[in-house]
Amino acid sequence: MADEGKSLEELLFDISQEAMRDAGLTADEIDGIVVASNDQFDGRAISVMAASGSVGGVDRDILSTPSASEHAFVMSVLRVASGQYETHLVVSWSPVEASSLSEAQRLGADPYFHRALPLDELSGAALQASAILASRPEAAELAKRLSARNRANGKHAYPEAAAVGSDAASTQAGRWPIEKDMVSRPVLGAVAMVIASEDYVARHKLDNVAWVRGMGWATEPGFLGDRDLSTAPALEEAARRAYAEAGLSDPRKALDVVELTDISPYQELLAYDALGLSEKSKWQDDVASGVFDRGGDLPVNPSGGVATINPVFCTGLIRIAEAARQIQGKAGRHQINNARTALGHAASGFAMMYQTVLVLGQNKDGALA
Template identity: 60%
Template structure:
């Protein structure tokens, strides 16, 4: 690792769909925070700092972190907030631990559905002169991206349908009770009905720690951070080629270099992708070096990325199972951390030792992040799976 101190994830709490109104948002955040600390085997007294990811527009209030400070245990404790994406909170927390100035960091993100109009709330993030007039929200941006990919790759709709079916199958296995499962979202051409999911309320928390802290507490279930990369594309859609994902390619190159990965398809054991649409997942395959667009139909058709395949992708069902919009990126990271820790439950990949999480947020995946976790502290140079 190129960092002064190698961070490890020692605790996770994933609550991808919270149903009912018997708990306030503050209580939901408190409950999730406590679950993560319990999973890590520590108390709030062991937490040196807290990174919060929240979005004022979706929360329907100004400076939402102020509401959450007590719920996350931030009273008389160092608290930072990032409103751009939940995965950015993890990156900030990991860098703080890696700096050697903090033993532990708690990372928490949430996404409520109390805003009267989710599309209107999302449009506030768009530039006021052009994009808001479209009007542009995340679903519109995903539809534009799907259109660009249809133009670039003939026959991509059939492959996208197969990817969608894969993730729905995985979701049925991972969460068979379907409690709080996302329902089919609205269609927006060319996205067909059922290819997106409606937003749900969700919350997620992770605990990061240094190797010294982990050794002192004799913590065995650790997802060690082996590589991390992030990049951003221009906010103006006219300046971008929506039929590709250059920011993700740059993020992946950085993460792979740090982790010593040269052939991700054979070296990785499990992957989580932010599949807001199946077209977004296909673009991620290419940018992550898992499959070129020329091979999409063949590899998806033969089950390469399905459960039991060469490299399972989205064993949790991904966004097609639960869609807590703002925190879904951090959930992808928590899912992979749990996979390498052996804590993934019903959708645990057998002997998952090295995993990749891709998180995307913003209009048409403007923000991209790629994170590699490993069960072993030193995983550099790990060869292909046999």
């Protein structure tokens, strides 16, 4: 969540400088920059132009990924892994100045069918929730429990942000079966991260690094009628690739903490299954056991997730950043003890159309960058 008293340019400058200071790098040591923003949310064409000066992109290699914030991270890792770059700055932001974020999202929908509904991201999440309920009726009560847990986690991790998010019931329209208190209202937000190659880290003797040990991403069709919304095949494929690169055969045992995108608690349940953390038939037992609670064997969203802080466009990159901070021991109030391997999951688009999975670790075995 960001200071709404600052201009967008000031906000991006501050967050970029803070990320570089935290990494021990200066702007001159950044080889390339990848930003992620949404023209419709920003209310301007080619929104990256507003960021170029603020993030140090003038006369420098800078790219934009307007599809999703997490795609900027993927692009940066691939560029560094290519050997053509040693360092990258990744920045994403999400304003709330559009007169209607719902209308801005509708513009990104299929123009022949979905725009006429009208379809926004919350509507897509509600359609997915209803599909999950049709196959697993117990999901309704589980969703309420997860929602309460995530809000409690958020209140512990970010008390001020949680207080802002708690008024969602009065500002956010409900979409059955998603209840108003299961979502947080959109807020202004920005996030920045620095990526460096293994050689750069070794040469400059950088310590306390969160290594990218595995990465996978996949996309489902944009037309919802072509999909079974009670499943998440793109997430299954993204997880398969990330686990294979990281050498994980049993993620439930190998991971110490998970940060996943929970636009709704129903999507969180679906992610449990697709990520290999809990099969649908075991949802009830696992949630009741508290295994995914902050004090459980595998804490999920100790930050409170999207249910606490919801800068809509950049929530995916925030999940990755939260996972990295856990590995570095810099997560603050919600730090999980002995977090050596973390998973960052990002989902975006209608009904989690885009899926990205990162496995981060304290050691560099299998690291890409």
